[in-house]
Amino acid sequence: MSFYERMMNLDRRWVYLVIGVVVVVTAIWSFAVPMYVTPEARSVYDFVDGLVPGEVLMIGVDYAPEVMAELHPMTYAITRQCFAKDAKLLLCCLHQNGPGMVEQVIAQVAEEYDKVNGIDYVYLGYKPYPAITILAMGQNFRIPFPEDYYGTPLDSLPMMRNMTNFDNVKAIINISGGSGTEYWINYANGRYNAKLAIGVTGVMTADYYPFLQSGQIFGLIGGMKGAAEYEYLAEKAGYISREKDQLWASKSMPIQTTTHIVIILFIVIGNVGYFMSKRKK
Amino acid sequence: MGTAELIWNGVAAFLVLCIYSFLYKDNPFYKFAEHLVVGVSAGYFAMILYYNAFLPKLIHPLLAGQWWYIIPGILGLLMWARFSRKYQWLSRPTLGFVIGSGAGVAIPLYLQNYVIRQVHATMLPVGFTSWPLITNLLIIIMVFCSLTYFYFSKQHKGAFGAAATFGIWTLMIGFGAGFGMTVMGRVALLAERVVFLRDYFAELLSALF
Numbered sequence: 001m002s003f004y005e006r007m008m009n010l011d012r013r014w015v016y017l018v019i020g021v022v023v024v025v026t027a028i029w030s031f032a033v034p035m036y037v038t039p040e041a042r043s044v045y046d047f048v049d050g051l052v053p054g055e056v057l058m059i060g061v062d063y064a065p066e067v068m069a070e071l072h073p074m075t076y077a078i079t080r081q082c083f084a085k086d087a088k089l090l091l092c093c094l095h096q097n098g099p100g101m102v103e104q105v106i107a108q109v110a111e112e113y114d115k116v117n118g119i120d121y122v123y124l125g126y127k128p129y130p131a132i133t134i135l136a137m138g139q140n141f142r143i144p145f146p147e148d149y150y151g152t153p154l155d156s157l158p159m160m161r162n163m164t165n166f167d168n169v170k171a172i173i174n175i176s177g178g179s180g181t182e183y184w185i186n187y188a189n190g191r192y193n194a195k196l197a198i199g200v201t202g203v204m205t206a207d208y209y210p211f212l213q214s215g216q217i218f219g220l221i222g223g224m225k226g227a228a229e230y231e232y233l234a235e236k237a238g239y240i241s242r243e244k245d246q247l248w249a250s251k252s253m254p255i256q257t258t259t260h261i262v263i264i265l266f267i268v269i270g271n272v273g274y275f276m277s278k279r280k281k
Numbered sequence: 282m283g284t285a286e287l288i289w290n291g292v293a294a295f296l297v298l299c300i301y302s303f304l305y306k307d308n309p310f311y312k313f314a315e316h317l318v319v320g321v322s323a324g325y326f327a328m329i330l331y332y333n334a335f336l337p338k339l340i341h342p343l344l345a346g347q348w349w350y351i352i353p354g355i356l357g358l359l360m361w362a363r364f365s366r367k368y369q370w371l372s373r374p375t376l377g378f379v380i381g382s383g384a385g386v387a388i389p390l391y392l393q394n395y396v397i398r399q400v401h402a403t404m405l406p407v408g409f410t411s412w413p414l415i416t417n418l419l420i421i422i423m424v425f426c427s428l429t430y431f432y433f434s435k436q437h438k439g440a441f442g443a444a445a446t447f448g449i450w451t452l453m454i455g456f457g458a459g460f461g462m463t464v465m466g467r468v469a470l471l472a473e474r475v476v477f478l479r480d481y482f483a484e485l486l487s488a489l490f
Contacts (some may be wrong), residue, residue, distance in 0.1 A: 013304065016304045016305075019471075020304075023472065023475050024475060024479075026474055027475045027479045028479065034338060045404065053454070064322075066470075067470075068473070069469050069470050069472070069473030069474070070466060070469045070470070095386065096325075096329055096330065097325060097326060097329075098328045099329060099333075125303075125333060126329060126333050127333060127334065128330060128333070128334050131383075131386065131387065132386075133481060135386065146337070147337075185394060185437060186387070186390050186391060186395070187390065189391070189394070190390050190393055190394035190398075191390055201466050202461060202462040202463060202464075202465040202466025202467075202469060203459075203463045203466040203467075204460045204462075206455065206458045206459040206462050207459070210399055213402055213420075214398050214399055214401065214402030215402070216394065216398060222462065223462060223465050223466050223469060224465065224466075224469035224472070225465060234290050246308060248473075249469075251476055252472035252473055252476055255471075255472035255476070256465060256468055256469065256472060259468045259471075259472070260465070260468070263464055263468075
């Protein structure tokens with residue numbers, strides 16, 4: 001096997017080893033990464049920032065622990081910004097392994113901002129079959145969720161007294177690690193014309209840009225980079241703080257940077273090997 | 282970090298290392314962690330479903346005298362017939378109901394939101410006088426050429442072939458963007474776990490010494 005052929009057929013374990021070393025070294029000796037905020041992430045931030053006290057924002061948290069790294073920072077940052085603006089939050093979960101995700105965020109952030117369940121926020125809980133649940137919520141939140149996650153009837157919660165359906169929320173932000181987003185676009189926006197923005201994993205981001213261009217969603221937070229952009233804006237405005245260890249995605253951005261450089265180098269090595277071995281033949 | 286948290290995070294750190302050991306080769310530690318994840322997820326899902334759907338949507342209404350809830354209950358029970366070769370035909374009414382109602386709800390909305398509104402989004406003003414008008418023109422050309430590539434009733438030759446080739450390049454740009462974002466997503470998961478391990482071992486060392 002020639003040198004160039006070897007470049008093309010590198011044992012994948014070498015790739016893992018180099019990436020592993022680079023990731024660990026960057027994690028130990030970190031550095032600041034300059035941040036550029038994309039318009040699609042900024043539009044979500046600006047919308048939440050424009051909420052006036054008392055207005056209701058709905059967040060659909062549709063992800064499980066395996067994508068926490070990318071999506072949990074978004075949920076935290078949006079929740080903190082929302083509570084800092086004294087806006088009210090309505091949360092629901094349409095992913096079977098996600099109810100704990102919402103509970104973790106809301107319990108922590110509500111305590112930070114001294115917010116009360118039923119008055120400042122309501123967590124509707126989880127129901128299976130996202131399409132049917134969203135369609136039912138479009139008619140009345142009480143159809144799929146007669147009680148909140150903690151078993152309290154919705155009618156006895158002060159925040160829910162004047163709330164019927166999506167018409168009573170300013171917008172919905174769906175944070176999803178799977179097909180949940182598709183349902184929100186198709187049913188909440190498509191059927192009920194609800195104002196919708198999304199936060200999705202990096203893998204999903206490219207698939208949802210057409211919906212941004214068509215106006216079906218008004219904002220898109222894409223993966224860890226999108227979450228870091230949101231954190232950057234929220235930190236600048238003072239909603240979250242580095243000292244309190246509230247910037248989660250931003251902490252991992254130096255690792256993203258160095259790892260991408262390594263991956264690009266491996267792609268270059270593979271391509272050089274391919275073209276040079278082709279030339280030799 | 283208290284002692285209990287230190288122990289539980291230690292378990293989490295051990296399981297993370299078990300999973301990553303697969304990068305070298307398959308081994309019993311990886312198998313153990315993998316099976317644990319699958320088992321815990323399935324168990325958690327079963328309980329969530331029981332308390333959030335089965336009890337409030339079937340058992341509680343039945344106990345409250347709303348007898349008509351027995352109909353979806355029976356339809357649900359019939360689905361278990363799928364496990365028997367002899368009686369699996371019994372599940373057909375349930376499947377028919379699910380497919381029929383699902384298709385009835387989904388098809389018009391999917392057509393509206395995934396086809397018509399996307400086609401509408403390509404009906405844009407074009408020109409050469411400003412950058413947005415030029416990008417609109419590019420969008421239209423790229424969509425047209427990409428669709429040309431998928432037209433197989435005519436040989437891809439001449440002007441038609443050139444359009445199809447441009448369509449392939451357009452698709453490649455899309456795949457490239459998708460690949461880049463996928464790499465970012467996978468690295469994000471690794472980065473978060475490495476940061477977790479770093480913080481845990483720092484806490485562990487400071488607790489020990």
